[in-house]
Amino acid sequence: xxxxxxxxxxxxxxxxxxxxxxxxxxxxxxxxxxxxxxxxxxxxxxxxxxxxxxxxxxxxxxxxxxxxxxxxxxxxxxxxxxxxxxxxxxxxxxxxxxxxxxxxxxxxxxxxxx
Amino acid sequence: xxxxxxxxxxxxxxxxxxxxxxxxxxxxxxxxxxxxxxxxxxxxxxxxxxxxxxxxxxxxxxxxxxxxxxxxxxxxxxxxxxxxxxxxxxxxxxxxxxxxxxxxxxxxxx
Numbered sequence: 001x002x003x004x005x006x007x008x009x010x011x012x013x014x015x016x017x018x019x020x021x022x023x024x025x026x027x028x029x030x031x032x033x034x035x036x037x038x039x040x041x042x043x044x045x046x047x048x049x050x051x052x053x054x055x056x057x058x059x060x061x062x063x064x065x066x067x068x069x070x071x072x073x074x075x076x077x078x079x080x081x082x083x084x085x086x087x088x089x090x091x092x093x094x095x096x097x098x099x100x101x102x103x104x105x106x107x108x109x110x111x112x113x114x
Numbered sequence: 115x116x117x118x119x120x121x122x123x124x125x126x127x128x129x130x131x132x133x134x135x136x137x138x139x140x141x142x143x144x145x146x147x148x149x150x151x152x153x154x155x156x157x158x159x160x161x162x163x164x165x166x167x168x169x170x171x172x173x174x175x176x177x178x179x180x181x182x183x184x185x186x187x188x189x190x191x192x193x194x195x196x197x198x199x200x201x202x203x204x205x206x207x208x209x210x211x212x213x214x215x216x217x218x219x220x221x222x223x224x
Contacts, residue, residue: 105157
């Protein structure tokens with residue numbers, strides 16, 4: 001069966017510090033991978049998605065970037081965090097055949113920028 | 115106007131009640147409709163998805179889509195305390211754009 005991991009689970013970082021969140025998927029090959037942010041009282045906002053190694057699409061302009069160095073690894077980064085980057089970050093995967101309609105989410109990382 | 119509207123609640127019901135959760139949307143180009151359940155401080159979990167109009171049933175859960183009214187519903191029969199969570203609707207349009215509702219918080223009281 002497939003599993004998705006995210007770490008760390010929680011993170012408190014000062015404004016201006018760098019960020020690296022990691023997501024890995026097990027039990028599947030060539031998954032589509034997604035990064036979302038969920039702010040309190042708001043829906044999930046799609047930040048990035050990837051259909052293959054090195055292929056990253058950005059949905060919204062922001063202070064963040066994403067990379068996919070390996071087939072089942074997806075990394076969310078920032079060089080300098082802003083207060084507005086606080087939120088719950090979720091990684092998700094889907095099979096290329098089913099795409100967006102069957103996404104499976106990881107446990108999330110709660111980021112607080114102070 | 116938001117693409118997808120969902121009443122945030124909170125909704126509180128007694129155990130065993132039938133729960134109705136709803137979303138409305140504005141764009142008639144939506145064709146896939148999903149429901150996710152999210153427990154506190156966890157990632158969302160896909161419950162089911164439907165394509166176009168009609169009903170889909172999975173155990174105690176029934177998803178219903180009314181494209182003429184641009185309205186979707188999730189019904190939970192015989193609700194249990196373990197159903198207490200936030201329920202998110204989501205939709206995909208013909209351009210493969212994806213939208214989530216903001217979620218409805220549900221509490222089932224034993």
